[in-house]
Amino acid sequence: MIRVLGGRKQLCDGLTRRDLLQVGSLGMLGAALGGSGGVLAREAGSTSSLPGFGQAKSCIMLFMYGSPSQIETFDPKPDAPVAIRGEFGHIPSSVPGLDVCERLPHLAQVMDKVTVLRSVSHLYPVHGVAYATTGNPVIPLAMELNPRDPAHWPYIGSVVDYVDGQRAGSSGGPPAVPRNMALPFAFSSQRIGEVARAGPYGGFLGQAYDPIYTEFVGKGTTKASKTLAKLTWDDFELYRGVTPESRFQLGASGGPGATVTVDQLDRRRSLLQQLEEAHRKIDSSGGPGVDRNRAMAYQLLQSAKFRQAFDLDLETFDTRALYGMTLFGQATLTARRLVEVGGRFVTVFWDEYGLAGTGWDTHWDHFPRMKDELLPGLDRTLSGLLLDLDRRGTLDETLVVLLSEHGRTPQIGNVQGGGRDHWSRCYSVVMAGGGVGRGRVVGKSDKIGSDPLERRVSPKDILATIYHLLGIDPATMIADRLGRPIPLVHADVIPEVLA
Numbered sequence: 001m002i003r004v005l006g007g008r009k010q011l012c013d014g015l016t017r018r019d020l021l022q023v024g025s026l027g028m029l030g031a032a033l034g035g036s037g038g039v040l041a042r043e044a045g046s047t048s049s050l051p052g053f054g055q056a057k058s059c060i061m062l063f064m065y066g067s068p069s070q071i072e073t074f075d076p077k078p079d080a081p082v083a084i085r086g087e088f089g090h091i092p093s094s095v096p097g098l099d100v101c102e103r104l105p106h107l108a109q110v111m112d113k114v115t116v117l118r119s120v121s122h123l124y125p126v127h128g129v130a131y132a133t134t135g136n137p138v139i140p141l142a143m144e145l146n147p148r149d150p151a152h153w154p155y156i157g158s159v160v161d162y163v164d165g166q167r168a169g170s171s172g173g174p175p176a177v178p179r180n181m182a183l184p185f186a187f188s189s190q191r192i193g194e195v196a197r198a199g200p201y202g203g204f205l206g207q208a209y210d211p212i213y214t215e216f217v218g219k220g221t222t223k224a225s226k227t228l229a230k231l232t233w234d235d236f237e238l239y240r241g242v243t244p245e246s247r248f249q250l251g252a253s254g255g256p257g258a259t260v261t262v263d264q265l266d267r268r269r270s271l272l273q274q275l276e277e278a279h280r281k282i283d284s285s286g287g288p289g290v291d292r293n294r295a296m297a298y299q300l301l302q303s304a305k306f307r308q309a310f311d312l313d314l315e316t317f318d319t320r321a322l323y324g325m326t327l328f329g330q331a332t333l334t335a336r337r338l339v340e341v342g343g344r345f346v347t348v349f350w351d352e353y354g355l356a357g358t359g360w361d362t363h364w365d366h367f368p369r370m371k372d373e374l375l376p377g378l379d380r381t382l383s384g385l386l387l388d389l390d391r392r393g394t395l396d397e398t399l400v401v402l403l404s405e406h407g408r409t410p411q412i413g414n415v416q417g418g419g420r421d422h423w424s425r426c427y428s429v430v431m432a433g434g435g436v437g438r439g440r441v442v443g444k445s446d447k448i449g450s451d452p453l454e455r456r457v458s459p460k461d462i463l464a465t466i467y468h469l470l471g472i473d474p475a476t477m478i479a480d481r482l483g484r485p486i487p488l489v490h491a492d493v494i495p496e497v498l499a
Contacts (some may be wrong), residue, residue, distance in 0.1 A: 047473055047474060048473055050468065051435070051495075051499060052468065052498040053435075054470065056398065056399035056471075057398065057434075058344050058345065058398050059344070059398070059400075059434065059466060060348065061157070061346070061348070062347075062348050062385075062400070062403070063133070063347060063403050065127070065360060065361075065405070066350075066352065066358070066404070067408060067427070068374070068427075069420050070118070070408070070427045071084070071101075071420075072103070072375065073100065073375075073378075074100055075118045075428050077410075077448055077449050080448050083412050084412070084449070086367065087418070093112075094109055094111050094439070098441055105379065106379045106380060107378075107383045109383065110387060112439040113433075113438050113439070114439075114440075115496075116428060116440070117428060118444060119456050120407075120428065120457055121426050121452050122406070122458050124424055125406055125423060126141055127144065127361070127405055128144055129144070130153075130199045131405065132199075132459045133155055133403075133459075133463070134199070134203060135460065137460070139152075144199075145195050145198065147196055147198040148201070152203040153480075153486075154202050154203035155199060155203065155210075155211065156463055157181075157182070157346075158205055158209040158211065159467075159472075159488055160180065161180040161344070161345065164344060165179070176341070177309070177343045179344035180209070181211055181214070181335075181345070182200055182211035182213050182347040183331040183335060183346070184215075184216045184349070184351075185215050187213070190353050191354055191358065192354075193231055193355050194356035204481045212250070214310075215250075216246065216331075217246065217247050218245060218246020218247060219242065219243045219245075222237055222240035223237065224236075224237035224240060226355045226358055231355055233354040237354070237373065238327035238353055239328055239350065241325060241326055242327055243325075247312060248310055249310060305342075309337040310334060312334065315333065315337075319333070320333060322384040322387065323380065323384040324380035324381050324384065326377050326380075328378075329380060333388075335347075345470075350378075363419045364415045365418075366419045366420050386432055389433060395432070395433040395434075396434065399432075399470065401429070401430070405424075405459075406422055407425075407427025408420035408421065408423050425452075426445045426446075426449060429459075431462075435469040435498060435499055436469070438499070442455055455496070460489050461493070463489045464488075465498075467488060472488070474493065475487050475488070
């Protein structure tokens with residue numbers, strides 16, 4: 001069975017979400033029952049005159065769910081007390097005066113290719129993926145825990161998909177490669193212990209603009225134990241290592257038997273029968289998502305380049321090793337392959353796996369996990385991506401963003417393995433390629449990494465800068481569910497980031 005992700009939920013017209021479109025193998029291509037009425041206008045103050053407008057043909061966003069510590073990554077504090085600076089030292093990088101954590105030796109060699117923002121700050125020290133990745137200026141915690149709250153604004157990748165589609169118009173047809181994809185699996189879907197998180201969804205644009213998710217098919221190589229309250233998990237940790245045979249495929253995670261590989265999309269009769277049946281069922285509802293998704297399905301069936309983008313056997317062993325033979329590394333390599341064949345916005349989540357309270361959420365066992373899993377994985381994958389793009393001559397047209405929802409407390413907690421809690425007052429973000437300056441540091445934190453001293457910026461400013469580099473004026477106005485015009489984001493492009 002080919003299914004959409006998620007459970008069986010009855011909609012107001014009597015249809016279920018699975019009735020709407022039984023082609024969940026195309027990720028979250030569920031038909032929207034609502035949505036906006038088009039790109040309306042722009043606010044005053046276009047950014048198109050600033051440098052770098054539209055230089056990035058595509059964007060690879062690496063989202064570190066749970067949030068890395070700024071001190072153990074790109075803003076070490078060697079002169080702070082040990083209760084602040086922690087167990088790790090610092091090393092010089094390829095940029096004079098820009099030191100990084102000693103556990104990032106590969107990244108230290110490529111810092112001349114990036115811009116580091118050390119003064120990102122906001123008011124919400126929660127796992128606010130929706131806050132960090134959408135234009136919504138205020139998101140209560142209840143909304144962050146409800147992915148389908150009708151007040152949500154669309155994910156940045158969803159906006160890029162939508163605006164590009166509006167520009168292309170009906171004559172442009174569907175893209176050969178989906179404009180908004182996410183790996184390695186549906187966000188917040190592979191762990192237990194808490195409710196789902198909001199963030200990477202279509203928001204008021206409707207579910208047709210959710211990212212198209214892949215699913216992972218493969219095996220881990222290294223076991224790990226995790227605890228959360230009374231829950232214990234002991235199994236293979238994919239972020240520590242996967243087998244070379246591991247792959248990603250388009251498919252649903254909606255239940256047993258819901259897997260469909262890209263090659264299986266060639267079973268056209270079954271797929272098209274489902275599409276026709278879905279179309280008949282919702283013709284009377286006027287849902288705008290079905291025709292878009294139907295056209296997308298036809299397009300993907302005919303795209304050999306798109307199918308081959310998932311075939312990691314086409315890469316050399318050395319290239320695969322460059323990214324790291326981990327879930328994050330191989331997903332990021334696949335993201336590079338997707339943008340090469342025309343993908344516009346591809347997100348790779350370092351997500352929780354097995355249990356909630358994992359990922360980069362290091363309230364306890366901070367130093368063991370940073371040493372054994374987190375920092376080695378980040379070091380290998382981000383440096384590998386930057387080196388690979390640069391040697392292929394595509395870094396200048398591919399925007400790379402390493403983002404998280406917040407940082408972590410300067411003070412180390414007195415818990416097993418040490419711990420750092422949530423901290424949104426100051427943290428670091430890395431940007432590279434696609435119109436971003438090389439070898440720069442924007443902003444400065446205080447002596448313990450607690451607060452910005454210079455050039456405070458917000459996650460919304462980073463979103464505005466991403467839009468700008470992708471050739472979308474962040475002041476562009478679109479209509480919400482009620483037809484009200486709103487800008488993509490209330491924020492400013494960060495000119496110091498631009499090349």
